[in-house]
Every structure is written in C-alpha cells, then in structure tokens.
Amino acid sequence: MNIQPIRNDSDLDRAFARLEELWSAAPDSPEADEIEVLSILIEKYEDKHYPIGPSDPIEAIKFRMEQQGLTQRDLEAYIGSSGRVSEVLNRKRKLSLGMIKRLHDGLKIPYDSLMNQVA
Numbered sequence: 467m468n469i470q471p472i473r474n475d476s477d478l479d480r481a482f483a484r485l486e487e488l489w490s491a492a493p494d495s496p497e498a499d500e501i502e503v504l505s506i507l508i509e510k511y512e513d514k515h516y517p518i519g520p521s522d523p524i525e526a527i528k529f530r531m532e533q534q535g536l537t538q539r540d541l542e543a544y545i546g547s548s549g550r551v552s553e554v555l556n557r558k559r560k561l562s563l564g565m566i567k568r569l570h571d572g573l574k575i576p577y578d579s580l581m582n583q584v585a
Contacts, residue, residue, distance in 0.1 A: 467500045472511040481508050523561055524554070526579035527569065534573070544568040 485504050491497030541551045553559035566580045
C-alpha cells in the first residue's frame with residue numbers, strides 16, 4: 467500500500483483509478499484497508515475543494531411529492547390554501563416555521579432540507 471495525500475485534481479483522479487482497481491477486494495484484506503484509507507482521503511479532499519451547499523427546501527418538497535405521487539392539493543394539509551401552496555412552490559412565499567414542522571411531521575422531510583430559507 468503506497469498511499470499519499472491528495473493535493474490536487476490529478477491526485478484525486480489517481481486515487482479514484484486505484485479505488486476502482488481495488489473495488490472487489492475481499493473483506494479484511496490489505497486491499498480492503500487501502501479502499502478504506504483512500505475513501506477517507508477522497509472524502510476529505512472533496513469536502514474541502516467541492517463543498518455541497520445546503521439543499522433547497524422547495525426542491526426537497528418537490529422530490530418528496532415525486533417519490534410519493536403527491537399533487538399540490540395534497541400539500542394543502544401542510545402548507546395551507548391552494549394559493550399558498552402555489553406561492554411556496556413558485557418561490558413567491560417562504561416557508562414558515564409552522565409549515566416546516568407540518569411538512570417534517572407529515573411527509574418526513576428532514577428539517578435540514580427545509581430550514582435553508584426560513585421566513
């Protein structure tokens with residue numbers, strides 16, 4: 467195992483290539499240990515150089531609607547009138563704390579996904 471720090475995108479590409487070579491390693495083997503170490507190094511580099519921002523609450527709601535086959539009418543129980551649902555989904559009105567709680571409790575959308583743009 468010859469592991470080195472990942473300092474740039476070329477190093478990252480090499481780490482991914484090596485990871486791909488090792489992917490079918492047997493558990494508890496030296497190769498499996500190398501996979502674990504490479505994964506940690508890759509994650510650390512990506513977190514620093516390619517951070518992922520907070521999720522968009524409206525996209526989280528739309529994603530859940532798609533997952534569960536919900537319509538805008540189904541959201542009225544969590545957001546309010548059909549007009550209010552439309553305003554929220556079209557980004558003309560921000561989610562209130564009450565809406566966030568109801569969406570979390572009723573549709574199991576994580577608070578982290580909903581709290582990005584609290585009114």
